[in-house]
Amino acid sequence: MIKTTLLKATEAGAKELQRFFNGNFKIMNKQGINNPVTEADLAAEKAIFDVIKADFPDHFILSEEAGEIKMDSEYKWIIDPIDGTINFANGIPICCVSIGLEHDGKIVMGAVYNPLMNEFYFAEKGSGATLNDNKITVSKKDKVINSCLVTGFPYTYLDTENGPLQVFEKLIRKGVPVRRLGSAALDLCWLAAGRFDGFYEHKLSPWDSSAGFLIVEEAGGKVTGFKGEAYSVYQPHILATNGLIHDELLGIINGKSL
Ligand code: IPD
Ligand code: CA
Numbered sequence: 001m002i003k004t005t006l007l008k009a010t011e012a013g014a015k016e017l018q019r020f021f022n023g024n025f026k027i028m029n030k031q032g033i034n035n036p037v038t039e040a041d042l043a044a045e046k047a048i049f050d051v052i053k054a055d056f057p058d059h060f061i062l063s064e065e066a067g068e069i070k071m072d073s074e075y076k077w078i079i080d081p082i083d084g085t086i087n088f089a090n091g092i093p094i095c096c097v098s099i100g101l102e103h104d105g106k107i108v109m110g111a112v113y114n115p116l117m118n119e120f121y122f123a124e125k126g127s128g129a130t131l132n133d134n135k136i137t138v139s140k141k142d143k144v145i146n147s148c149l150v151t152g153f154p155y156t157y158l159d160t161e162n163g164p165l166q167v168f169e170k171l172i173r174k175g176v177p178v179r180r181l182g183s184a185a186l187d188l189c190w191l192a193a194g195r196f197d198g199f200y201e202h203k204l205s206p207w208d209s210s211a212g213f214l215i216v217e218e219a220g221g222k223v224t225g226f227k228g229e230a231y232s233v234y235q236p237h238i239l240a241t242n243g244l245i246h247d248e249l250l251g252i253i254n255g256k257s258l
């Protein structure tokens with residue numbers, strides 16, 4: 001039942017992405033420069049809420065635009081109605097709905113759907129990860145120098161030691177390809193599907209990674225914070241890899257040279 005609700009909610013949100021994509025929609029700006037929210041984000045969020053609230057009215061919800069709908073429940077739905085809003089607003093089809101389901105503090109299911117590329121990623125804890133119902137696994141590259149990486153940059157840039165630009169520069173100067181897709185949820189899913197070998201980002205929110213994190217783990221990858229500690233969606237740093245390049249990339253992020 002709960003899996004059916006997750007799939008239904010993800011599809012309902014994705015329908016709104018399709019409905020508005022490349023059409024006319026209002027764009028509002030949130031805090032910071034270029035941090036937009038569109039009419040489509042709000043419509044997708046409402047469509048997702050309608051499905052979840054109909055099936056589980058007493059579950060806790062944490063969603064990017066609406067914030068927290070607090071309930072005394074062991075279940076929490078962590079929702080990004082559109083991950084990749086800037087892409088969406090510019091007609092770039094790299095964006096998705098992302099929903100992670102937390103039970104007793106652990107993410108147990110995740111769904112990420114990009115209807116514009118017809119790619120539906122799903123994982124349930126202990127049952128593997130799929131893309132359009134086909135099992136996916138991470139890549140087998142075992143050296144950073146031979147890897148294809150992806151990263152993202154926060155809208156409000158934090159100029160810290162070994163910050164996003166320094167790490168990026170170090171990798172690029174050595175000739176390592178580092179892509180920037182603009183959707184953390186899809187970055188994680190494309191890693192899970194073996195397209196990328198590693199993904200890191202300095203400042204994410206729970207809704208960006210709640211589903212993708214589980215999808216990577218269930219595809220055989222490894223996800224930690226920047227100290228190599230167990231990953232929590234409630235802290236900003238994330239390093240996700242195929243497992244084989246994890247320690248090497250962790251060292252580079254923490255100041256080692258390549
Ligand atoms: C953003 C995307 C982007 C990441 C940003 C996120 P949004 O989410 O995931 O890839 O670099 O940190 O805020 O705003 O498009 O939902
Ligand atoms: Ca996001």
Ligand code: CA
Binds near residue numbers: 041082085
């Ligand atoms: Ca969003």
